Amino acid sequence: MKDTATTVMERCELLGNISEEPGILVRPYGSQAMREANNIVSGWMRAAGMTTRQDEIGNLIGRYEGSGDRTLILGSHLDTVRDAGKYDGILGVMVALACIQQLHNRGEQLPFSIELVAFADEEGLRFGTTFLGSSAYAGAFDKSRLALEDQNGVTLSQAVRTFGGDPDALEGDGRGNGDLLGYCEVHMEQGPVLEQRDLPLGVVSAINGQSRVRVGFVGKAGHAGTVPMEGRQDALCAAAEFVLEVESAARAEPGAVATVGEISALPGAVNVIPGEARHSLDLRHPDDAARERLRDHLERRAAEIAASRGCEHEWQLRQETPAVPTDSDLSELLGRAVEESGATVRRLPSGAGHDAAQISALTPVAMLFVRCKEGISHNPAESVRSEDVGVAIDVMSRFLTLLAQGAGSHSETSQEASP
Numbered sequence: 001m002k003d004t005a006t007t008v009m010e011r012c013e014l015l016g017n018i019s020e021e022p023g024i025l026v027r028p029y030g031s032q033a034m035r036e037a038n039n040i041v042s043g044w045m046r047a048a049g050m051t052t053r054q055d056e057i058g059n060l061i062g063r064y065e066g067s068g069d070r071t072l073i074l075g076s077h078l079d080t081v082r083d084a085g086k087y088d089g090i091l092g093v094m095v096a097l098a099c100i101q102q103l104h105n106r107g108e109q110l111p112f113s114i115e116l117v118a119f120a121d122e123e124g125l126r127f128g129t130t131f132l133g134s135s136a137y138a139g140a141f142d143k144s145r146l147a148l149e150d151q152n153g154v155t156l157s158q159a160v161r162t163f164g165g166d167p168d169a170l171e172g173d174g175r176g177n178g179d180l181l182g183y184c185e186v187h188m189e190q191g192p193v194l195e196q197r198d199l200p201l202g203v204v205s206a207i208n209g210q211s212r213v214r215v216g217f218v219g220k221a222g223h224a225g226t227v228p229m230e231g232r233q234d235a236l237c238a239a240a241e242f243v244l245e246v247e248s249a250a251r252a253e254p255g256a257v258a259t260v261g262e263i264s265a266l267p268g269a270v271n272v273i274p275g276e277a278r279h280s281l282d283l284r285h286p287d288d289a290a291r292e293r294l295r296d297h298l299e300r301r302a303a304e305i306a307a308s309r310g311c312e313h314e315w316q317l318r319q320e321t322p323a324v325p326t327d328s329d330l331s332e333l334l335g336r337a338v339e340e341s342g343a344t345v346r347r348l349p350s351g352a353g354h355d356a357a358q359i360s361a362l363t364p365v366a367m368l369f370v371r372c373k374e375g376i377s378h379n380p381a382e383s384v385r386s387e388d389v390g391v392a393i394d395v396m397s398r399f400l401t402l403l404a405q406g407a408g409s410h411s412e413t414s415q416e417a418s419p
């Protein structure tokens with residue numbers, strides 16, 4: 001019999017060919033390719049003993065009935081970025097499916113049901129807004145988004161309808177959490193940490209919070225040939241000094257990552273001293289207090305650097321999202337499952353956003369990262385090893401068993417605790 005990791009790898013390969021464009025993988029929300037992927041995966045779900053349905057936004061939900069009245073959610077997403085790899089999102093759905101297939105093959109029923117959700121939109125490729133699928137599932141759909149248009153002028157509202165859902169019903173289509181035990185998502189790491197430590201898997205400690213700032217320096221433009229170096233008010237030089245400050249400050253703060261990814265200088269001519277420089281700043285940390293401390297430090301430094309160069313500075317906080325800690329009980333159980341499988345437990349934060357962040361509004365969440373090659377993601381070169389996928393399946397199966405052993409008592413305490 002073919003081993004389950006091989007089946008998962010083959011399924012990722014197969015889904016990697018379900019695309020809107022020949023030659024590359026691109027599977028946006030609500031597309032024909034997405035419909036086809038949902039059809040294929042729902043066939044696999046039914047073969048694993050699940051009943052399936054599609055909710056209003058288009059999430060594919062498979063349910064494997066258990067003996068008790070509680071439910072564990074497993075899931076990740078089936079949509080992709082443009083020119084995507086085969087594993088981002090898809091791997092998590094396939095690993096969970098493999099675990100349920102094993103239960104079904106053994107005729108085993110757990111004391112709780114499992115809902116496997118293949119989210120319809122995580123990447124936000126088509127409408128520029130992420131987590132359409134998981135936000136709707138979590139009951140947090142923002143209906144102001146329905147008017148958003150894709151490149152062809154099709155609104156999200158129309159896309160929902162074309163995909164078989166009712167846009168007017170989206171707001172009330174949340175899953176509800178009365179029966180939930182929690183949510184666990186397997187995802188490729190999308191970073192190099194596990195590979196560097198030579199570990200197949202990692203338990204996610206938190207999904208990083210994020211600050212996005214628009215930073216500007218305003219000096220004085222002038223003739224590149226006639227204004228002496230002494231006394232120049234070069235805005236780009238101020239920005240350059242600040243960018244290096246961002247790097248050194250982030251290096252000095254454990255867990256922080258900070259990036260200036262976009263910069264412009266005005267007027268932008270070869271023979272003119274830049275009078276204005278504006279750039280982005282993306283700051284992430286698993287701990288909100290540490291991120292805020294770093295943000296405030298950088299704001300102070302921007303002011304100091306500007307002043308020392310006779311420039312003005314601008315600091316515009318554009319967006320902030322808090323960190324999402326994973327649940328300590330579920331993560332400990334996941335860690336025990338990793339240990340039992342013979343692997344070393346490594347906890348690490350997630351630098352990228354995930355569906356789990358949305359689902360955390362509904363129920364406690366945990367995440368398991370799978371090592372990937374060179375940290376490459378959102379790229380057709382994405383690669384994971386079949387052996388690591390095998391360990392992930394083993395760990396998730398052990399996690400289900402551990403949860404089943406504790407589920408009875410957990411259920412009773414929760415019921416006693418509820419009013």
Ligand SMILES: [Zn+2]
Pocket residue numbers: 077088089122187
């Ligand atoms: Zn993803």
